[in-house]
Amino acid sequence: MGSRLRGNDSTGLTRAFLPGDCPMSESPLIALAGVTKIFGAGAASMQALRGVNLTINAGEFVAIMGPSGSGKSTCMNILGCLDTPSSGSYRFKGVDVGALERDQRARLRRHYLGFVFQGYNLLSRTSALENVELPLIYRGAPANERHARAERALAAVGLGGWADHTPSELSGGQQQRVAIARAIVTEPAVLLADEPTGNLDSARGREIMELLTTFNRDQGITIVMVTHEPDMAAYARRVVRFFDGVVASDEQRTAQALAEPA
């Protein structure tokens, strides 16, 4: 892939990923500039992103909408540092993600990002508590701290008494709440949610959205959420619409509109 390297010194990058480092106030949390993504090569190649410009500041709650094939999932993968742009730049806290090695991106995810997926993606046959503890294990947290934080996170999503249950013993809504607990247990800078309510009925979906709203409001966690349900997008304060690999519209919702979701 043609990710453009900027000659960053690697020690500086490594330092930037240490936990607890303070964000550089002058740069936005997320800045995409002219990002393209091309899959495949030659005649069979497919251009998923055709120059996306997007800036997201700390504390925002952004919904990304758009028809399937519009590039929103590809964009989420790049935002989540799971993939790198073919060209253009993605700066996370001022750091050029495209120039990072695979393991450096993994460390960035570990310390700054939380993921919630449409299909929950919990470890099967593993208790809710152990699922929530998982990211803390990779952070090297001691066992007692892990337990305490995981239990607090479960309580925060309203599953205080369900710690010992495995995913197969939980309903879809409960499983997604475990997934949210797993995403927020590390107190990430950004929570990336890929159609978090896609597998749930609207009542369960609203519960999930209210949870996300709470974490955004109370803990200041930046949330970027892909959805194609307008009801769910209505919880966000900003809606970005993708069409054909570019940002087609980007609207801030007013405080009044937020007060009474559509």
Place this chain on the structure above:
Amino acid sequence: MLWNALLLALRELRRNVMRSFLTILGIVIGVAAVITMVTIGGGATLQVTQQVASLGSNLLMIRTGQRMGPGGGGGGVAFRLADADAIARDVGALAGVAASASQNQTAIVGNESWSTQVTGVDNQFFVVRNWSVASGRQFIDSELRAGKAVCVIGATVRAKLFGAAEPLGNNLRLQKLSCQVIGVLEAKGQSTMGSDQDDLVLLPLRTFQRRISGNQDVRLIQVSVQEGASTEKAQADIERLLRERRHIAGSKEDDFNVMDMKEITRMLTGTTQVLTALLGAVAAVSLLVGGIGIMNIMLVSVTERTREIGIRLAIGAVEREVLTQFLVEAVVLSSFGGVIGIALAIAGSWGLTVYLEVPYVLNPAIIVIAFLFSAAVGVIFGYFPARKAARLDPIEALRHE
């Protein structure tokens, strides 16, 4: 991190107890086979050594003819009693010199007959072979000098011909010779070569020469060297003396041979060791097969758990951590196999040694080696699947159904 990986691995294996067990079966069998083979081999070697020692490890056997392998010889010009006397007189540091001659004969008592080895000896025979009479007595000088018709019989002959009846004082017929049983030898059981040592009838040498063989030949001279004295020196002295007495010129080969029992011990233990090594090698191949089994299951496991690996990678696991997780899992599996195999081998080889009537000699080194080897099998055969897991693309892995 390693500790975490260990806990994770144990949890994973507990989830698939049956599969884990079947996976390690190859390693279990391999390790158990290697240790059992080595243990039985070690026991057999010890047994051979012990048996030869019971025969008298200071024993030299002098036969006519050239060496033809263990117990070989025969042929050539026979010795005379005078040769044995000369050895006793001229070679130092000997505990005993026993001249003997043997023939196969049918011994008859009443209606019972039994084909056995009839050997003419004197009382030195009991000394050099470290063999005593269980009931009755040895020969007395007058019987030896006069060539009386008396005999000492082995335990097998006694059982075959007399059954429960009392043999002492009764007669036993060899061809036309009827001789009185004056003693029964202590039972010695099978020899190292597998022959029955107790299947024999001893006559005074003179009686044997006159009444059975009809000549003055002595075919075997057994010499026991005094404790602590060099058997090599005694052997060299005897060879020199006999060459002189048999008029063998400087460059000509000996027409007799002197066999040191120590040499036989070495030969036999050498054979058992080669056999042990061979069986051990076969068992080691099964360890290799076991390792391939582990690799196979680990590959299946990686495919099955692609989604899990995707989750871990998305959450922030680096390649190394995923690699370690799967590698530790493979090593834990194979080490478990090793431990179970060792336990099985300890019990199994004990049972086998009892059954085979071989001493139980457990070699701690082979246990340590087998364990380390099984762990190494896990590392070697677990590495490829673990690397495959670590290099998965998180996006692809998360999409995997």
